[in-house]
Amino acid sequence: MRTARRRPIHRTMNDTTTPAPDSAPRYDFAAAEPKWQQAWADRACFTVEDVPTDGKPKYYVLEMFPYPSGKIHMGHVRNYTLGDVVARYKRARGHSVMHPMGWDAFGLPAENAARERGVHPAKWTYDNIAAMRTELRRMGLSLEWEREFATCQPEYYQHQQKLFLDFLKAGLVERKESWVNWDPVDGTVLANEQVIDGKGWRSGAPVEKKQLSQWFLSITKYAPDLLDALDRMDRWPERVRLMQANWIGRSEGAKLAFTLADSNGADSAETVEVYTTRPDTLFGMSFMAIAPEHPIANEVAARDPKAAAFIAECKSRGTSEATIETGEKLGYDTGLRVKHPFIEGATYPVWIANFVLMEYGTGAIFGCPGHDQRDMDFARKYALDVTPVVLPPNTDPAAFVLGKEAYTGPGTAFNSGFLDGLDVDAAKRAAIGKLESLGVGKGLTNWRLRDWGVSRQRYWGCPIPVIHCDKCGVVPVPDDQLPVRLPEDVTFDKPGNPLDHHPTWKHVNCPACGAKARRETDTFDTFVDSSWYFARYCSPKANVPLVKAAVDHWMPVDQYIGGIEHAILHLLYSRFFTRAMKDTGHVSVDEPFAGLFTQGMVNHESYRGTDNRWLYPEEIEKRPDGTAVHRETGEPVTVGRVEAMSKSKRNTIDPGAIIARYGADTARWFILSDNPPERDMEWTESGAAGAFRFTQRVFRLAEALDGTRTETMPDAFGPAGRTMRRATHRCIAAVTEALDSFAFNVAVARLYELANAITEAERAATEAGLAWARREAVEMLARLSSPMMPHLSEEVYARLFPDSGHLVAELAWPEADPALLVAESVTIAVQVMGKLRGTIEAVPNAPADAVIAAAEADPNVAKALEGKRIVKRVHVPNRIVNFVVAG
RNA sequence: GCGGGUGUGGCGGAACGGUAGACGCAGAGGACUCAAAAUCCUCCGCACGUGAGUGUGUGUCGGUUCGAAUCCGACCACCCGCACCA
Secondary structure: OOOOOOOOOOOOHHHHHOOOOOOOOOOOHHHHHHHHHHHHHHOOOOOOOOOOOOOOOEEEEEEOOOOOOOOOOHHHHHHHHHHHHHHHHHHHOOOEEEOOOOEOOOOHHHHHHHHHHOOOHHHHHHHHHHHHHHHHHHOOOOOOHHHOOEOOOHHHHHHHHHHHHHHHHOOOEEEEEEEEEEEOOOOEEEOHHHEEOOEEOOOOOEOEEEEEEEEEEOHHHHHHHHHHHHHHOOOOOHHHHHHHHHHHOEEEEEEEEEEEEOOOOOEEEEEEEEEEOOHHHHHHOOEEEEOOOOHHHHHHHHHOHHHHHHHHHHHHHOOOHHHHHHOOOOEEEEEEEEEOOOOOOOEEEEEEEOOOOOOOOOOEEEEOHHHOHHHHHHHHHOOOOOOOOEEOOOOOHHHOOOOOOOOOOOOEEOOOHHHOOOEHHHHHHHHHHHHHHHOOEEEEEEEOOOOEEOEEOOOOOOEOOEEEEOOOEEEEOOHHHOOOOOOOOOOOOOOOOHHHHOOOOOEEEOOOOOOEEEEOOOEEOHHHHOOOHHHHOOOOOOOOOOOHHHHHHHOOEOEEEEEHHHOOHHHHHHHHHHHHHHHOOOOOOOOOEOOEEEEOOEEEEEEEOOOOOEEOHHHEEEOOOOOEEEOOOOOEEEEEEEEEOOOOOOOOOOHHHHHHHHOHHHHHHHHHHOOOOOOOEEOOHHHHHHHHHHHHHHHHHHHOOOOOOOOOOOOOOOHHHHHHHHHHHHHHHHHHHHHHOOOHHHHHHHHHHHHHHHHHHHHOOOOOOHHHHHHHHHHHHHHHOOOOOHHHHHHHHHHHOOOOOOOHHHOOOOOOOHHHHOOOOEEEEEEEOOEEEEEEEEOOOOOHHHHHHHHHHOHHHHHHHOOOEEEEEEEEOOOEEEEEEEO
């Protein structure tokens, strides 16, 4: 258990307050920022214990940990600034705040660097981490670096291997064959997003569909709970919950078996299973369609070359964009026929169809063109029967004809035997009942969610801790042999997985029988690494995956912050993993993230030169008329769209350069002030410069107090002092409210208002107590802005209270004096028929009679009322008077 | 196609059903300065008016209400997600 050691605050005021030359800024952020970062570290302001005993309510703030690409980008700055505001604010509000940081350090870019530049993935990764850690430290984030880890460290991934083995024991892991995207040149499986136009994103080779034995985590076992729990996650964005619900994809229907008729029309032994959500439309069936990968399709292909050719064509067209965009439906009649479950003697053709997916349902459907658009398209193309069986409300059955549009709305069954007259829902139930009594089918809830394939044929990932033995099959690596470490001496000179090529690594003896055996050479999908890191932070040094007392104290994460791009995979995998960890006794919670906030992107204008090449923002110069020229050549520059910062468009801003020029506080302040954090923001030079001006202005407001020091609060204040104090305390209340609701841009606006009010007070004539009121205002300006601009806040506070002995980071959040939140007088709007005709001043909560009388007396109001009869007088206390008139 | 979201000045945006445009950016004018920078002050939705003020205005059209950016209905535009899911 670590304890926080307290050391004195460094006081080096003279370093930063030496008058600079007139033209230079007087607040020297370059000196102040490292100084305060050191002070926070020295006094361990952000350190908490794994199992705290301080009795404070816990608050776990987490931003999605970064991939160590080597440099932070503005998206990181936004993400970590948002998290830091929450962390610092909650800390000040009396919470014990855990705010850790680490690295999502396994992944393909490290291997690419190894192939392209010959640098070892580990070196590349650790160098990048060192560089990014330095940059993050410069931001002044209230992070507890003591908890830092990288997922590529054996100290981390050994516990992941242990968790996997526990899952294996608990029956949450399966090894099964599955279809994968195979890159024949790189010799590896590709994720769907790595397949572009049917070709491998690196090799450019056409991707093949291949069946491979892979490890799967049984996320589908939790599908109902993962779906149901979404309803209770009221601190998650609605759209993320919707996206997950769609992804999980629950549907209700029936599974039923069709009997194949042999060539004589008699029953054969074979059946074909079908899943449908519309069992009520069975009487409208006109064909059956099966996926090209369906076993029956294979059987047909074995004896029918044309069928084989058709299937081959489907597979090659596969996911190609042309097929998806045109949506053209293609089919091949196998000559087989199936019998209808309800209609004696009726049989239907079996087609192989490109629009039927093997991955969904059973890979076979019954076609009802009347009430399914895809089936309709197919039927019209191949001239198959169309029989309507659902009659829309208030429609004459004789007049109801279907053209090219299927009818999918509500109605009553007709042409449907025993279902006739029932509405759609009742007909579904009746049809399912009948299928069940006939023993050919049953009601079934189907899920779109698939089990999670975690095998990757790559080096730079966590080894899957199993051994393949010819005699014993798959044998888990015993606990005492963990971790299964990655070998360091690997080469990347040939395609495929370096672990597989390694001369010795995979050759081991079977832990069960001692015979020669092989290590699993696949590594985990990196989404596994990020599916439990948030729990590991609770006890990052423990020699077991998770220390129960620590995770039970800190989990769930109270506020998780990151990009919307992880709305489905990372967040869903983490929700699953947490449930699996609970079922294997590692944690006590189901849900890892109680609150989720998804931030918007950081955008920037893009620029093109005369030769149409993209230009970096620092290569161009803006002119007053809004046009731009090349800084060196003077040639005109086309100002393009404002869009997501990307290297290819060169519209990136380097956070390091911004911090060097303006300081971290300026970067943080601008990023918070621009707009609400969930929306995309635009980084602008003028906005950043504006934020910088404000940091200087705050410092000047504090400087201007020099020589006005008074220790005790005066008994009475003059009018300017009272105005100042009310502004201060209104600001406390408003900023508090804004921070509570993630309205950081509003909090910033309220602080600008306070600064403006202080400037006004500076101009007021000297009066008793005004100096004290100004000091109070500047103090609050500093303290209220501390979550956003922590360094400047400390600097100003230290200037005001050189002997306080504590840091703003250690102070409790200010409280507004309720007495000062009540205005001395209120402005009441006066309307006539809802139109504003004037305003009157009144004491708060003045009696209605007096207010209405004063309103009527207002000259402009009187003019508007002239010659009219007042029908009604509406009075909303302290807000508005409205006269309703006639005539 | 299905689902979701968003429309407010030149721009980002603010606004418990109660004075629309807080605050910032950009712009205009002024003070200080030999000058510039920095800083400070004033103005800044649109139209008419010297002005007081009047009219108009939150995507469009309606509705509810004493009063609508806000609530309801229809439509338009844009953005995002998913997509042959049976």
